[in-house]
Structures are given as structure tokens and as C-alpha cells.
Amino acid sequence: MSQTATYNTTVRWKGEHWGRLEMGNGPEMDFSAPPDAHGHPGVFTPEDAFVAAANTCVMMMFLWAAERFKIELLSYECRAEGTKLIELDRTEIFTRLRLCPLIRVAARGDKPENVEARVRRALQSARKYSLVANSVKSEIVIEPEIAIVEQPT
Amino acid sequence: MSEFLETTIDKFIFRVAADRLYRPDGVWAVGAESQRKWLVRVGLTDYLQQLNGDVAFAHVKPAGTMLAAGDEFAELETIKANVSLFSPIDGTLVEINPDLDLSPEVINQEPYGKGWLAVIEAADWQADRAKLLDANAYLTAMRAHAEEELKKS
Numbered sequence: 001m002s003q004t005a006t007y008n009t010t011v012r013w014k015g016e017h018w019g020r021l022e023m024g025n026g027p028e029m030d031f032s033a034p035p036d037a038h039g040h041p042g043v044f045t046p047e048d049a050f051v052a053a054a055n056t057c058v059m060m061m062f063l064w065a066a067e068r069f070k071i072e073l074l075s076y077e078c079r080a081e082g083t084k085l086i087e088l089d090r091t092e093i094f095t096r097l098r099l100c101p102l103i104r105v106a107a108r109g110d111k112p113e114n115v116e117a118r119v120r121r122a123l124q125s126a127r128k129y130s131l132v133a134n135s136v137k138s139e140i141v142i143e144p145e146i147a148i149v150e151q152p153t
Numbered sequence: 154m155s156e157f158l159e160t161t162i163d164k165f166i167f168r169v170a171a172d173r174l175y176r177p178d179g180v181w182a183v184g185a186e187s188q189r190k191w192l193v194r195v196g197l198t199d200y201l202q203q204l205n206g207d208v209a210f211a212h213v214k215p216a217g218t219m220l221a222a223g224d225e226f227a228e229l230e231t232i233k234a235n236v237s238l239f240s241p242i243d244g245t246l247v248e249i250n251p252d253l254d255l256s257p258e259v260i261n262q263e264p265y266g267k268g269w270l271a272v273i274e275a276a277d278w279q280a281d282r283a284k285l286l287d288a289n290a291y292l293t294a295m296r297a298h299a300e301e302e303l304k305k306s
């Protein structure tokens with residue numbers, strides 16, 4: 001059961017504070033550092049990538065969990081925020097990732113409190129089984145807003 | 154309060170309750186005599202629940218179902234798999250854990266306690282118990298299974 005898989009990306013310097021990223025799954029894009037770290041605005045950054053990696057991975061795992069928990073998902077949107085700490089020795093670390101998903105699900109005739117309990121359990125499972133969330137040492141906090149819709153339109 | 158045998162495999166700690174008997178595939182049974190009947194409480198082991206992940210739904214056959222040892226008496230839907238569970242004894246299902254409906258996560262949280270699955274009125278507990286493993290024998294079987302799983306990497 002201790003199976004392994006590998007994923008890859010390639011980065012290439014394009015001059016000044018610019019790079020080109022090739023992702024193993026196909027997309028390519030330019031990247032830089034954030035403007036406050038001598039980079040450029042309007043492009044992909046490692047900081048965004050880190051926060052996005054956790055956010056996208058938890059969402060994909062939640063979609064899987066919602067299917068297993070028989071949740072009729074109507075919408076999911078999640079803002080994620082990473083908090084960076086600059087240490088005394090000037091090293092930097094993401095100490096905290098805060099995910100705030102807005103989740104709408106259909107009640108399908110079930111009691112709203114039961115549906116909400118299932119959504120919360122599915123979220124816990126998504127956090128537990130998310131590859132990326134499992135791989136980072138930042139504290140991960142998920143603060144969901146859950147709406148149970150009786151009759152979706 | 155149960156006492157436990159404990160073993161570490163890879164980075165995982167597994168507990169085996171010392172006060173009950175086991176099918177090699179991870180269903181436990183503990184008998185109690187009541188009014189000249191043997192009522193046998195059954196559940197799944199810590200190893201089996203960890204191996205299969207967070208439980209989303211637990212479907213136990215209804216009270217009154219007649220079982221032969223080896224018959225399927227329950228199915229678990231977990232975040233990762235569907236798991237069939239087989240009766241350790243001959244008998245009749247007389248009670249289903251009422252918590253499983255709304256809180257099946259108790260199976261993960263307390264597999265030897267609040268996460269019990271059902272009570273079976275044994276047809277011949279003394280005969281059936283002789284065919285089951287004690288805690289030490291189950292621990293050995295469980296370790297062998299886990300080591301086989303690890304070799305699949």
C-alpha cells in the first residue's frame with residue numbers, strides 16, 4: 001500500500017527576474033517573484049503557487065469526498081490565504097494557510113443538520129487525504145460557510 | 154475498559170483489544186451471557202479501519218437477519234473503498250449500533266468501543282469461539298497482512 005508516484009515541473013530563467021514554468025501536466029506560463037520581493041505584478045509567483053496548491057488540492061479532494069458521502073454539491077468557492085512569517089534570521093516560512101470555502105449543497109429531503117454534518121465530515125476527510133495539505137508544515141485552518149438548499153433552482 | 158496489544162508498522166500504530174476474539178480479516182467478537190443466551194458484540198479492528206479510511210456510511214443488515222459464519226453482515230462505504238464485513242459466528246442479528254446512522258465516524262474514532270457494529274445472538278458460541286483467533290494470533294496475522302501490503306510498493 002506504500003505506493004509512490006512522481007510529478008515534475010521544469011523552470012527556466014528568462015533574464016532579470018523572469019522565469020518560464022513548464023508543468024508536468026501540460027500548461028506553461030511565465031513567473032516572477034511578488035512585487036514586494038523584487039518581482040513583477042500580474043504573473044504567477046511561487047507564493048501564489050504554494051497557496052493555490054493547497055487550495056486546489058483540498059477542493060479536488062472535497063469533490064471526491066462529496067461523492068463518497070453522497071452530497072449533492074451545488075457550488076464550491078474557496079478563498080485561501082497564506083500567512084508568511086519573516087524570522088529573525090530573515091528566513092521566511094508560511095506558518096498558516098487559511099481556507100474559507102463557501103459551499104452550497106442540496107438537502108435532497110434530508111434534515112439540514114444531518115446534511116451539514118456530512119459536509120463537515122467530508123471537509124475533514126478532504127483535509128486529511130489532500131496530498132498537498134498533508135505535505136506542508138504550515139498550520140492549515142479550514143473555516144467553511146455551508147448553505148443547505150432545500151430545493152435547488 | 155479493554156487492555157490493548159499494540160504494534161507499530163511503518164509509521165502507523167495499531168491496537169488490538171486483548172479481551173476479544175477475531176476473524177483473520179479483522180472483525181472482532183466479544184460474547185456476554187444473558188438469560189442463557191450468548192450475545193456477541195461485533196465490530197472491526199483498528200487495523201481494518203485505518204486500512205480503509207474514513208467511514209462515510211455503515212450499512213448493517215437488519216435485526217432479525219439469520220447469519221452463518223462467513224456471511225456478509227455489513228458493508229462500509231469509506232472515503233477510499235467499499236468494504237464487506239463477514240460474520241464471525243452463526244446466529245441472528247439482534248441489535249444494530251444506533252449511532253452508525255448519523256455518526257459512522259465513531260467506527261474510526263473508537264473501533265473497539267462506541268464504534269461497535271452489531272450484536273448477534275449466537276447459535277453456538279462455544280463452538281464458534283474455538284474457530285476464532287485470540288488477540289495474539291490476530292496480531293500476528295495482522296502484521297503479516299500489513300507487511301504484504303507494504304511490499305506492494
